[in-house]
Amino acid sequence: MEYLPLIIGNKKTKYPLVQGGMGVGISLGGLAGAVAKVGGIGLISSAQIGFQEEDFEENPFEANLRAMEKEYKKARAQAPDGIIGFNIMVALQHYKEYVIQAAKVGADIIVSGAGLATELPAYVKGFATKIAPIVSGERAAELLLKVWDRKYRTTADMVVIEGPLAGGHLGFPKEEVEAITPEEYEGTIQKIIRVVKEYAVKYGRKIPVVVAGGMDSPEQVKRVLELGADGVQVASSFVTTVECDAAEGFKQKYIEAGCKDIQLVTSPVGMPGRAIRNAFIEQIEAGIREPISKCYGCLRKCNPAEIPYCITKALITSARGDGENGLVFCGAGTYKITKISTVQEVIEKLFKKC
Ligand SMILES: Cc1cc2nc3c(=O)[nH]c(=O)nc-3n(C[C@H](O)[C@H](O)[C@H](O)COP(=O)(O)O)c2cc1C
The missing domain is CATH 3.20.20.70 (Aldolase class I)
Known part of the structure; x- marks a missing residue:
């Protein structure tokens, strides 16, 4: 081709x-x-x-x-x-x-x-x-x-x-x-x-x-x-x-992920997201909500009192290499890596x- x-x-x-x-x-x-x-x-x-x-x-x-x-x-x-x-x-x-x-x-x-x-x-x-x-x-x-x-x-x-x-x-x-x-x-x-x-x-x-x-x-x-x-x-x-x-911790999470670890999550952005299952997602699914102490003003439409978690904090945590306590976004085929x-x-x- x-x-x-x-x-x-x-x-x-x-x-x-x-x-x-x-x-x-x-x-x-x-x-x-x-x-x-x-x-x-x-x-x-x-x-x-x-x-x-x-x-x-x-x-x-x-x-x-x-x-x-x-x-x-x-x-x-x-x-x-x-x-x-x-x-x-x-x-x-x-x-x-x-x-x-x-x-x-x-x-x-x-x-x-x-x-x-x-x-x-x-x-x-x-x-x-x-x-x-x-x-x-x-x-x-x-x-x-x-x-x-x-x-x-x-x-x-x-x-x-x-x-x-x-x-x-x-x-x-x-x-x-x-x-x-x-x-x-x-x-x-x-x-x-x-x-x-x-x-x-x-x-x-x-x-x-x-x-x-x-x-x-x-x-x-x-x-x-x-x-x-x-x-x-x-x-x-x-x-x-x-x-x-x-960060290395983020890359490692990709390498370790199996097919069953990849799932959809709800996001404060108002759209579903795809991510690797970890302690953070389990906590959200269990309805445990960490108080949001700071708003970074990232989204145009977001009410910190109503959202399940702060998307900025969740993504920065994983960006810093903590693949367990942050949100690790990934595509559906990531398990192949x-x-x-x-x-x-x-x-x-x-x-x-x-
Ligand atoms: C870790 C991660 C972060 C992403 N962040 C953004 C983003 O900030 N803005 C955006 O438009 N798309 C974002 N995407 C979507 C990608 O740009 C891309 O369109 C999509 O993931 C392509 O599918 P693939 O990952 O299967 O190749 C993100 C995807 C991943 C995996």
Whole structure:
């Protein structure tokens, strides 16, 4: 099978590959730069990216803005000509400011999900930064592209279709994630591709579509390319690479996880998430609720009095390497990972001729 590059503005990748953004602290400048250097699109997650800054507890917003610049420079130093961007979730408080900061520091692309990024074109106006929404269903794709077309006379530079096997927060109700099979989801992928094509025709340019969630073998890659996609977005497979910014304890949890350890959890974000079962999840399921003593103001809609746990604290705990007492997000296929590898090895395995 011949693999074509993804074209973003005046740059192109070697492989039709996007490394999915992973917060908190999993895809930072180290991983994104390494992926961009080998020939994919590397994405830094902006979610509480400043958690390692000294003043994060007092000024999380400023710490995050500062860390965005630092991590971008770290990635760029590794891949001066590569495609490097940010994953910025729409559900975040200060979404607009994070988008503008990403554009200011020089990001090639901003990928946004966890909500509909209806205002994204306005925020990057005047910058060279390209924009890509993440959608899980046909309706969201239609709605978003229609709003961008009517309100801003523009369209997407790339579209990510995130399916039910993905890691982190999922764009479907829990019952749907459990019911829908990968084969059934293929129909949705094709419908979304058709919607995107309409706008590609209207704007007279190609809009690459990449599929995310469980893209961990050359057969999977081949299958979605046959369905009409232009590439894949891969996340979990990169967690256990030497270059990944995750703490060793986080990577170890991936290596140890068996099929039965991977489950869905409810999240204060208001979407289900997929994670590795551990003491933290058992505690939540048992209804034990730790008092929330501090709000980091991460989400636009969150009432600390009503949520089962603080998502920032849960993700920072695991990002620091405590795989038992924090939330360890992962994709459905994580149980297949058995060892630490390198970014180059993961990419070569995915795009092996089959
Ligand atoms: C640890 C982890 C953290 C993630 N964090 C984010 C995030 O902050 N924003 C986002 O849009 N997607 C996030 N995702 C989803 C990925 O970007 C990606 O789309 C998905 O996991 C792809 O599926 P795969 O892991 O099976 O390759 C996360 C996934 C994982 C595994």
